[in-house]
Amino acid sequence: MSNNKNTLLRVTQMNAVYLDKEIYNSLYQIFTNATRNLPPGILASYESELNLILRFMLLNNSVVKNGCTFGQQLLSIKYEDIGTFQRVLYLLGHCLDYVKTRFEIWKPSHDLNNTFYKIYLFTKLLDFINLSIFLSNGVKPLLIERILGLNQVYATDNAQRHFESKYLARELLWNGFIEIIVYVIPLINYHKLRRMVRNFNPFHVKNDYSILPNKGMTMHTKCAHCGENPILPHHMGCNHIFCYVCLKVYFQ
Secondary structure, three states: OOOHHHOOOHHHHHHHHHHHHHHHHHHHHHHHHHOOOOOOOOOHHHHHHHHHHHHHHHHHHHHHHHOOOHHHHHOOEEEOOOOHHHHHHHHHHHHHHHHHHHHHHHOOOOHHHHHHHHHHHHHHHHHHHHHHHHHHHOOOOOHHHHHHOOOEEEOOOOOOOOOOHHHHHHHHHHHHHHHHHHHHHHHOOHHHHHHHHHHHOOOOOOOOOOOOOOOOOOOOOOOOOOOOOOOOOEOOOOOOOEOHHHHHHHOO
C-alpha cells in the first residue's frame, strides 16, 4: 500500500463489508424459504448452529481458500500476505456470537455466562474504537483485521477505482425523491381524493342515506357513512349523524 495512487479508499473497504453482509443475508433468506414448509420447531432449536455453518461455508470458500471475502472479490481487493494460521483464526473469530448465544441458553445464570457476556461487551467496545480509528486513518475496518494484522490491497497492481459523476447524481436524485415521497405521502388525504374521483365518475351509484328528522341521537341512530353506531357523533350542517373519524376523513 505504499503507492498512494492505489491506496484503498474507506468507502471501498466499507462497501466490501456491506457486500459480505448482504451475501450472507441473501443465502440465509434462500435457506429460510427452502425450509418454510417443514413442520414448525424442527430447525428453531438449531438456528444458531445453522447460522454458524452457513458463515463457515462462506468464509471457507472465500478467505480460507482465496485469501479474500466474496465482497472483496467483487471489488477486486484482497488481504495482503495472509497466512494459513491467520486464515484459521479469521474463521474462528466469527464464533463469538454463537458461543454467546449458546451460553445464554445452556447456563443463563451461571457465573461463566456473566463473564463471557462482559467479554462480549468489551469486544463490542473495541469494535467501536476500531471503527473510529478506521475513519481516522483509513485501514482495517474490522476488529479482527486489526487483531490479526491484515491489510487490504488491490488484487491487481493496476487496479484503480474509476468514478463517474453520473452514478452519484442518479443515486442522489433517487434518494432525494424517496425522501420527498416519505414526507409527502402522510400529508395526502387519499380518502378525499378517492371521494372526488368517485363523484366525477358517471357510473358511480351514490349511496341512499336515510335523512333523519332532526339531529337528535336515539338508540337506533347510525352513522350515515359506515352504518354503525356513531363514535363521537358529529354533524356537518345537515340532518345526518356521522362518526367523528368518518366525517373528518371522508367528507372534509
